[in-house]
Amino acid sequence: MNAVMLIGRTLLAFMFIASGLNHFTKAEAMAGYAAYKKVPSPKFANLLSGIVMILGGLSVILGIYADLGAVVLAALLIIMALKMHAFWSETDATAKQTEMIGFLKNISMAGGALFMFAIAATADSDYGWKLTDSLWQIAK
Numbered sequence: 001m002n003a004v005m006l007i008g009r010t011l012l013a014f015m016f017i018a019s020g021l022n023h024f025t026k027a028e029a030m031a032g033y034a035a036y037k038k039v040p041s042p043k044f045a046n047l048l049s050g051i052v053m054i055l056g057g058l059s060v061i062l063g064i065y066a067d068l069g070a071v072v073l074a075a076l077l078i079i080m081a082l083k084m085h086a087f088w089s090e091t092d093a094t095a096k097q098t099e100m101i102g103f104l105k106n107i108s109m110a111g112g113a114l115f116m117f118a119i120a121a122t123a124d125s126d127y128g129w130k131l132t133d134s135l136w137q138i139a140k
Helices: 002-025 027-036 042-062 066-084 093-121
Strands: none
Touching: 002 027, 002 042, 002 093, 027 042, 042 066, 066 093
C-alpha cells in the first residue's frame, strides 16, 4: 500500500509542480492575466504563487512536512478559485462555462489536498515513504 500512496501523492502534486514552473516560464502572460483579474501586484503574485505551488508539491511528494504542504496548497487553490475563476460574475455564456470549469478544478484539487492533509496529519498514519514526520499529529 505504501507504493500506492506514493504514486497517489506524486500524481496529486505533479500538477502543482508543473503549474508552478509555468508561472516562471510564462511569467509575463500569467502576470497579464492576473492583472486582467485585478490581482494586486500581479507580477509578484504570479511569482509567489509559483513558488508556493512548487514547494507545496515537493513537500507532498517527498514527504517533508507533507501535512503543511498539503494544507497550504488547499488554501492557495481556494483563494485562486475565488479570485481567478469567479464564474458567477461573467455575463458571456462561454466565459462563464470556462471559468466554472477552472473553479471546479481548483476546488476539487483543494479537496484532494485536504484529504492528503488529513492522512498526513493523523497520528500514526502511514502514507508511504517520507523524509520527515508530519508537523501536526492529530488524534484519530
